[in-house]
Structures are given as C-alpha cells and as structure tokens.
Amino acid sequence: MPSKSFPPQHMWRESTVFNQHAVNKVMQEQPQNCVILRFDISNITADIVKIENFTFNKSMYSKLNMNSTLDMKKPIPMLGKGKISIFVYEDDTIPYNVGLGVEKDMTARYSSMNMTYENFKADLGLLDLFRTFPGRTKNPDEADIFVVPYPHASHCLQLNTVKGWARECGHISRSSINEIISGLMHYKGNEKKHLFINSMEVWHAHPLLRNVPLSLTHGPRLNEGGHHIVIPYLSDDPSFQPSAVKRRGEQWWLRPRKLALSYFFGSVNRNMGKNYRWYRQLFLEEVRTNWTFSPYLGHLPYVVESLGNHHLHSKNGLGYFNSIYKHSVFCPVLPGDSPPQKRFFDVIIMGCIPVVLAFETDMTSQSKTSWHSPGGFPVEFSYPFAKHSNSIGTESEIDYDSFVVQVKEVGEMRETLEKLLRNHTEIQRLQLNLMKNAQYFLYGMGDDRHLHEDAFAKILQSLEMYFSLLQK
Numbered sequence: 001m002p003s004k005s006f007p008p009q010h011m012w013r014e015s016t017v018f019n020q021h022a023v024n025k026v027m028q029e030q031p032q033n034c035v036i037l038r039f040d041i042s043n044i045t046a047d048i049v050k051i052e053n054f055t056f057n058k059s060m061y062s063k064l065n066m067n068s069t070l071d072m073k074k075p076i077p078m079l080g081k082g083k084i085s086i087f088v089y090e091d092d093t094i095p096y097n098v099g100l101g102v103e104k105d106m107t108a109r110y111s112s113m114n115m116t117y118e119n120f121k122a123d124l125g126l127l128d129l130f131r132t133f134p135g136r137t138k139n140p141d142e143a144d145i146f147v148v149p150y151p152h153a154s155h156c157l158q159l160n161t162v163k164g165w166a167r168e169c170g171h172i173s174r175s176s177i178n179e180i181i182s183g184l185m186h187y188k189g190n191e192k193k194h195l196f197i198n199s200m201e202v203w204h205a206h207p208l209l210r211n212v213p214l215s216l217t218h219g220p221r222l223n224e225g226g227h228h229i230v231i232p233y234l235s236d237d238p239s240f241q242p243s244a245v246k247r248r249g250e251q252w253w254l255r256p257r258k259l260a261l262s263y264f265f266g267s268v269n270r271n272m273g274k275n276y277r278w279y280r281q282l283f284l285e286e287v288r289t290n291w292t293f294s295p296y297l298g299h300l301p302y303v304v305e306s307l308g309n310h311h312l313h314s315k316n317g318l319g320y321f322n323s324i325y326k327h328s329v330f331c332p333v334l335p336g337d338s339p340p341q342k343r344f345f346d347v348i349i350m351g352c353i354p355v356v357l358a359f360e361t362d363m364t365s366q367s368k369t370s371w372h373s374p375g376g377f378p379v380e381f382s383y384p385f386a387k388h389s390n391s392i393g394t395e396s397e398i399d400y401d402s403f404v405v406q407v408k409e410v411g412e413m414r415e416t417l418e419k420l421l422r423n424h425t426e427i428q429r430l431q432l433n434l435m436k437n438a439q440y441f442l443y444g445m446g447d448d449r450h451l452h453e454d455a456f457a458k459i460l461q462s463l464e465m466y467f468s469l470l471q472k
Helices: 008-013 021-026 042-052 101-113 122-133 153-164 174-182 242-246 250-253 270-274 278-290 311-316 318-326 344-348 412-423 424-441 455-470
Strands: 085-090 145-147 194-197 212-218 227-232 259-265 298-305 328-332 353-357 405-407
Touching: 008 227, 085 122, 101 153, 101 250, 122 153, 122 194, 122 311, 153 194, 227 278, 227 455, 242 424, 259 270, 259 412, 278 412, 318 328, 318 344, 328 412, 344 353, 344 424, 353 412, 353 424, 405 412, 412 424, 424 455
Parallel strands: 085 145, 145 194, 194 212, 212 227, 259 298, 259 328, 328 353, 353 405
Antiparallel strands: none
C-alpha cells in the first residue's frame, strides 16, 4: 500500500503547462482579492439568490430525538425489515461522557448551526437511523450486525473545541477507546460483525479505530485489514431530504441554466504547492491567463470566486453556493486534502455536473483512475458504492462515469466543456443520470427516515453483502 505522503513535486506538474509567474502572483494575494475580477457577475448571482431565497437557516438535526423509535402509525416504510437483522447496543453500554453525552451536546450544536465542520456530523444521523431501523432486533442472538453507538467523529470534534485539534483524533485518549471496546459484551467472537461509525476521512480516525474489522467512513478505503464501507457526507439542509429532491421532477434537472460553470475556492497561500490543493491553484492560474479572450464559456458566463469573497455568501451562508450550483451546468471539483469531498455530492444534488481531474494510478483496481492525485486512491476505493468497489451488489453499484466529466489536466477543461455545451443531447444524458443517482447521496431524516432508496438504504445493502460473505 502506498504511503499517504504527497507525491514528488514533479508528479504534480509533469503533464501541466503553466505560467509560474502567474501562479506566484496569485499566491502573493490575499484570498479576498482572488475573485476573477474581469467579469462582473454580481447582478446575475444577486438575482439568482433573490429568486431562490435559498437561505439554509434550519437543520434537520433540530428534529433528531435521541432514543427515538419509528412511529408505526406512519406509512409502512418502503424498506420494511430488509434482509438483515441489526442489534444496536443500549446507550448505557458506552460511558455517558463519550456516548450519549456527546450526542446530546453535538446535536444541539449542529441544530443551532454553529459548527463549521460539515464533514464530521454524519454519525449522529446514522445512529438515529440504525436505532429506528425496522429490522432492529433486541435479541443479540438474532443479530447479523452489531452497531456500536459511539459517535467517534462528533466526539473528536467536540474535544477539539476544548483541547485543540490533534492528528488522528489524538486528543481522544487510548484509554477511552479501549474502555468503549471492552464494554461491548457481545464483541468477543463477533468482532467482524461489530460496526463502528467513523464518519470522517479515514486517516482522521483514531489509530485504534481506523482498521477495526467493520466501519463506515467517508473514505478512502485503505484495505489494511479492516473492511471500510465508504459513505456519502450528510447534509442536514431540509431541501436535501429525499422527498424534497424527488418532488423536483425531470424538467427541473433538464431546465436551462444561467451559468456555464461555477467554482468556489478557499484560501490562496504558498503552502498550496506542497499538497493536493495545488491543482486548484493551477486551475485558477489557467483561468486568469488562458480564459481572457472571452467572458463566456460557450454562450454563458461563469463564476470563479473565493469562498469568502462575496457579501451574499456572508448573508445567505451555504444557500448562496447551493443556489449558484443549481443554476450552473458544470461545477469543477478539484483535489482537496482527501478523496472525495463534500462539495462533490452537494453539486450533484443541486443538478450541477461535476468536473474532475482524472489521473492514472498503479494501485490495483479496475478503473486504474484516481480523481485525487497521480498514483492516488482509485475511484472505487474513494467514492460510495462505486462500480467495481466490491462493497455492494453489482446491481446496486453507482456508475460515476455516467454523470461525471473527466479531464486529464486543467488546460483541457475549457475546450472539453465548450464541446459538451454544443452537444445538448449529451448534456441532458448527464443531467438525467444526476437525477437517477442523486437520491443515493441523501440521508432521510425526521419524517423521511426509512421511506426512500437513499444513502442509508445503500449502507444496508452493503452490510447485507458483507454479512453474506462472512457466511461463506
């Protein structure tokens, strides 16, 4: 298995021609000055936000009820009891200060929307879904899978505010993790049936939990002994609930867009040349130097802007970005610290076709392609329920190639996208495949629990396949 250290500098640059002076100039600027200033898109974006009124001001976590059970007076869940029996340990199995206490504290924080770590908060939603799952059993002798009610990512985030951040959740003591595991009365002899919810990038997890026999993670899959099921990030925006997305209808996905492309980037600094974010810098330099001959991509304007630059963002929060994505044909999702990124799923749900850089990788895989780095983790190790991942039945796999545009380098992006914009049939094919697959990146919460073929249904299918393999 390759090291997680970054590839040599020449690997980042070998296939990309760029103007080093332009890159250096951008790096010297402050993030607030990094908007592409040639084109005034403020009127367009202001109109979009005004029309949409897309303010995200309520979290689905406000509807989360710890220790809740499914209200059987409601319609019978489509998923029924499924094909798997799940035992969820009672809350007092885990010490209060690392279990239910963390859940109550962090649910309140997520509900009030004062936490900025969007990538860490899926565990509380997942625990609620497992607790209310119709196939939950109270009899451990009937269990196919045992769910450990320890919200590792949320605990890691909670202690961060007290002790400060440490790599690999090092601010959580080894003794706390060992106490959790030793308190699992059915663990011995059933280690491979115990599911840990580590809803963070896999190398953020505490070393004692990173390679437990079975876990949920945001990826990538390391294949170093434990079985990782890669899952989507969770969005608690009510408009991202499966029922809300299903109500859109086909014409919503095929409607005309106001923008050809939208790309928002974070801070620009000299350290970007040392990590995977370098490709974001290359794209910014490419736009500044080689897209100057026209204010349009195809026949539509485009947005390339700093995440913190626009006053509309500060006023409307995440709703600003989502409303812009909704009115864009393409949304580049360039490499970040790890594969994949929450942005990838956000743009899909908003109907924007993701554009990624495709690198060759020599890691053993069917695709031989990484969307993260040269020689990096392949797509099937990095994205939920992917084709050839062997993590879910072949009939339930997601074919990402059917709705993702891939380019080999940033210099190819404009030509590739302009060619696609002239092919309306192909654009519609991509958009319809977005519609087909978007539900698999959503989690039904509150009244939407267990009623849809969503991300949690995919997780159950992955667990069914895993359990069937254990039986052989």
